[in-house]
Amino acid sequence: MSKITGLLLPILRKEQKKKGYISESALKKISKKTKIPISRVYGVATFYSMLHTKKQGKNIIYVCDSISCHINGSENIVNYLEVRLKTNKRFSLHKTSCIGCCDEAPAMLLNGKAYTKLTREKIDGILKKCKY
Amino acid sequence: MQILKKTELKAFEKAKKLGPLNVIKILKEKGLVGRGGAAFPAGIKWEFALNAKADEKFVICNADEGEPGTFKDKFIIKNNPETLIEGILIAAYTIKAKQAFVYLRGEYEYLAGNLKKAISKVLKKAKCNVKIDIIVGAGAYICGEETATIESIEGFRGQPYVKPPFPPAEGLFGKPTIINNVETLANVPQAVLFDDWDKDLRLYSLSGNITKPGVYELTVGYKLSELVKLAKPKNNVKAIYFGCSGGCMPYSDIELTLENVCGKNCAIGAFSIIIVDEKQSIVNIAELISKFYEHESCGKCTPCREGTKRIHDLIKKIKSGKANREDMNTLIDLAENIHKTSLCGLGQTSTTHLLTALRYFKDEFEEKLR
Numbered sequence A: 001m002s003k004i005t006g007l008l009l010p011i012l013r014k015e016q017k018k019k020g021y022i023s024e025s026a027l028k029k030i031s032k033k034t035k036i037p038i039s040r041v042y043g044v045a046t047f048y049s050m051l052h053t054k055k056q057g058k059n060i061i062y063v064c065d066s067i068s069c070h071i072n073g074s075e076n077i078v079n080y081l082e083v084r085l086k087t088n089k090r091f092s093l094h095k096t097s098c099i100g101c102c103d104e105a106p107a108m109l110l111n112g113k114a115y116t117k118l119t120r121e122k123i124d125g126i127l128k129k130c131k132y
Numbered sequence B: 001m002q003i004l005k006k007t008e009l010k011a012f013e014k015a016k017k018l019g020p021l022n023v024i025k026i027l028k029e030k031g032l033v034g035r036g037g038a039a040f041p042a043g044i045k046w047e048f049a050l051n052a053k054a055d056e057k058f059v060i061c062n063a064d065e066g067e068p069g070t071f072k073d074k075f076i077i078k079n080n081p082e083t084l085i086e087g088i089l090i091a092a093y094t095i096k097a098k099q100a101f102v103y104l105r106g107e108y109e110y111l112a113g114n115l116k117k118a119i120s121k122v123l124k125k126a127k128c129n130v131k132i133d134i135i136v137g138a139g140a141y142i143c144g145e146e147t148a149t150i151e152s153i154e155g156f157r158g159q160p161y162v163k164p165p166f167p168p169a170e171g172l173f174g175k176p177t178i179i180n181n182v183e184t185l186a187n188v189p190q191a192v193l194f195d196d197w198d199k200d201l202r203l204y205s206l207s208g209n210i211t212k213p214g215v216y217e218l219t220v221g222y223k224l225s226e227l228v229k230l231a232k233p234k235n236n237v238k239a240i241y242f243g244c245s246g247g248c249m250p251y252s253d254i255e256l257t258l259e260n261v262c263g264k265n266c267a268i269g270a271f272s273i274i275i276v277d278e279k280q281s282i283v284n285i286a287e288l289i290s291k292f293y294e295h296e297s298c299g300k301c302t303p304c305r306e307g308t309k310r311i312h313d314l315i316k317k318i319k320s321g322k323a324n325r326e327d328m329n330t331l332i333d334l335a336e337n338i339h340k341t342s343l344c345g346l347g348q349t350s351t352t353h354l355l356t357a358l359r360y361f362k363d364e365f366e367e368k369l370r
Helices: A008-019 A024-034 A038-045 A074-085 A120-128 B010-018 B020-030 B042-051 B072-079 B081-095 B106-126 B146-154 B182-193 B224-231 B258-263 B282-296 B302-319 B325-341 B345-349 B352-360 B362-366
Strands: A059-064 A091-096 A108-110 A113-115 B058-063 B099-104 B131-136 B177-181 B201-208 B214-219 B237-241 B248-250 B272-277
Touching: A008 A024, A008 A038, A008 B131, A024 A038, A059 A074, A074 A091, A074 A120, B010 B020, B010 B081, B010 B182, B020 B042, B020 B081, B020 B182, B042 B081, B042 B177, B058 B081, B058 B146, B058 B182, B072 B081, B072 B106, B072 B182, B072 B201, B081 B099, B081 B106, B081 B177, B081 B182, B099 B106, B099 B146, B106 B131, B146 B177, B177 B182, B201 B224, B214 B224, B224 B272, B237 B282, B248 B352, B282 B302, B282 B352, B282 B362, B302 B325, B302 B345, B325 B345, B325 B352, B352 B362
Parallel strands: A059 A091, B058 B099, B058 B177, B099 B131, B201 B272
Antiparallel strands: A059 A108, A108 A113, B201 B214, B237 B248, B237 B272
């Protein structure tokens, strides 16, 4: 049988994907189901930058803030996104470590998909197409 | 490109005919070393795992490529997943493992679908009973460290532990485990199958202030000046960063061998080359990288957890023009101590960028002092 069933990280990821975050009640449920103490479940859920225990917007953005993106203007991208999304509760904006798109900098992840060579115009287009 | 050559399971068939001992012999003779940065000989690692006695063994493909400026494993997963999977199968066959995992970083989740399809296709064609599961990470640089990878898959916080035991003796779920990086495993079938396989061909990830970034397959020892020519920089080149952990050096024409880069107090690691031009401030970059380490420190050992934060605070202070010479001395002291006393490679290399920046670009820091 596969070892994968019952592993905590995939379970947490699934919940994160389904609800956009891992609520306290979800943590409790997962703890009960896996028989892993809630302290450990919480510890793991809060260890990773892409798992959230606080409610997120329907769209989660991670803008790369590592060296190659930074020296190619990621700060402007972050500033622009901050202005555009300031009061928009449907979006959660995070700065993140390298996402491996350094050859197409600046880049970001939106709902798990990579968007690269970002400009203000490109961002306008991407945000317009967002489902939620 | 050598890395894109298809082996169509011929290497797997050849490996089965040769037997585990001969596969290991080939890897040793041909000189395949780990491509994740540490350059440990793959054959020796596999031999340890083969010789370890256990009822169950595992193979982990480390696809947690988190070093800033590195994207060559993504290139392989996108462009030649079949050969990578064949490498995993050869590893499993050699050490007699029935289960393998691909630990794919959370940021690459969008690659998981196609990779899964490729796994099913190859497994079906190979008619072998090895299982390969993809575990998608969730955004933690440290999980590329092999013991942290193990902890993460097991469902704990991805924090490294003190070795020994080394994974080939006691790894995932306490069982002998080989953990190899994507590029290493993708080279295995080619090393096994092709007589003309060249151990010195590497994937260089080129990025920074350049117009031709990307993955380049070039030989170890390629001239930096030639590399920069390929990269077509926008302005005059000031510095070269070897990812974040490998440190920086002023642009000069050296041949990029492990020894030469080491001679500059840097480490070439996974051949990530970030080209920085004269318009950039080294102090700003130092602040950025120290922020990265503060965020990515796993929090387990004190020098790294506390030290990366203090380093970041001090560099912020220097950047803002409020620091004095004593702060500079504290910074250097701290950087050296974190390097010497941290538990794992993350902490130990977290200040290389700073120590090398202070060695080669000290003026930029001193200009900012009060």
